[in-house]
Amino acid sequence: MSKPTSGGFEKTPGWLDWYAGPSKPQFQLPPGSVDAHCHVFGPGAQFPYAPERKYTPCDASWEQLFALRNHLGFDKNVIVQATCHGADNRALVDALQHANGRARGVATVKRSVSDQDLQAMHAAGVRGVRFNFVKRLVDFTPKDELLEIAGRIAPLGWHVVIYFEAVDLPELWDFFTSLPTTVVVDHMGRPDVKKPVDGPEFELFLKFMREHENVWSKVSCPERLSVSGPPALDGERKAYRDVVPFARKVVETFPDRVLWGTDWPHPNLKDHMPDDGLLVDFIPHIATTPELQRKLLVDNPTRLYWPELLNGNLK
Numbered sequence: 265m266s267k268p269t270s271g272g273f274e275k276t277p278g279w280l281d282w283y284a285g286p287s288k289p290q291f292q293l294p295p296g297s298v299d300a301h302c303h304v305f306g307p308g309a310q311f312p313y314a315p316e317r318k319y320t321p322c323d324a325s326w327e328q329l330f331a332l333r334n335h336l337g338f339d340k341n342v343i344v345q346a347t348c349h350g351a352d353n354r355a356l357v358d359a360l361q362h363a364n365g366r367a368r369g370v371a372t373v374k375r376s377v378s379d380q381d382l383q384a385m386h387a388a389g390v391r392g393v394r395f396n397f398v399k400r401l402v403d404f405t406p407k408d409e410l411l412e413i414a415g416r417i418a419p420l421g422w423h424v425v426i427y428f429e430a431v432d433l434p435e436l437w438d439f440f441t442s443l444p445t446t447v448v449v450d451h452m453g454r455p456d457v458k459k460p461v462d463g464p465e466f467e468l469f470l471k472f473m474r475e476h477e478n479v480w481s482k483v484s485c486p487e488r489l490s491v492s493g494p495p496a497l498d499g500e501r502k503a504y505r506d507v508v509p510f511a512r513k514v515v516e517t518f519p520d521r522v523l524w525g526t527d528w529p530h531p532n533l534k535d536h537m538p539d540d541g542l543l544v545d546f547i548p549h550i551a552t553t554p555e556l557q558r559k560l561l562v563d564n565p566t567r568l569y570w571p572e573l574l575n576g577n578l579k
């Protein structure tokens with residue numbers, strides 16, 4: 265049955281709802297694993313979607329997100345502000361405040377944000393801001409405004425999350441490399457997986473990480489990047505194989521600067537909605553040893569989002 269969006273909103277035509285009844289993963293997540301990229305949507309009646317949004321989703325509440333966390337076997341979440349909420353972070357902050365310390369957040373802010381707002385978000389668990397360059401999702405924000413924001417959040421110990429398409433990296437390079445904080449790339453900078461993994465486009469992304477030790481990457485979203493499929497549905501255990509060489513390359517080259525997330529509730533998928541249990545079962549194909557898995561799922565996200573939990577045991 266189709267899921268609702270509340271508050272009098274109407275879902276974007278063709279919207280795919282998140283998957284109900286995901287399977288239990290066969291891959292056992294290491295203790296302390298973090299789903300480091302997921303979202304909440306609304307609910308619209310409580311937290312209206314932003315007037316400037318490019319899509320209207322079905323609702324996806326923190327209760328539903330935390331139920332998925334428990335079902336899949338994650339310990340914690342990093343909730344990333346979804347573009348359908350613009351720079352209104354209330355749904356995100358509400359989710360963080362209901363998480364009992366088990367969620368941290370990445371917000372979207374404008375130049376007009378006050379220091380008091382930033383402090384309040386920090387107290388709720390926000391640890392970063394997201395700059396989005398994907399044209400179908402957001403209107404353009406001038407770089408001087410983004411740099412000003414980066415300069416203001418840096419002293420809080422926050423980082424910048426960037427979302428862009430691979431073809432735009434050359435043009436954005438100078439801006440990205442001028443950012444003063446840790447920089448986390450969403451979904452590997454969206455490589456075109458039809459192109460060779462050792463071709464010039466992906467090589468530029470690897471060079472970006474190699475030459476800048478402050479740059480991290482989420483090796484997430486095979487369901488978005490895959491061209492050949494097959495989809496992670498109906499028990500399919502060989503899903504998204506065309507993405508594996510790209511994600512593996514990043515995990516193995518930069519094991520201490522990679523993160524993984526479900527991307528639940530998977531905004532804007534057009535073709536299918538994955539079974540999140542099977543998505544978790546994709547992880548051992550891209551992080552092939554227990555050590556790489558522990559770094560990807562536990563050590564790295566803990567270092568970035570819960571540094572206060574470290575007691576000298578983690579590198």
Ligand SMILES: O=C(O)c1cc(C(=O)O)oc(=O)c1
Nearest residue numbers: 345346347348401527531532
């Ligand atoms: O590719 C996307 O459509 C997408 C959208 C959003 C968002 O709307 O925030 O977040 C993502 O991580 C991915």
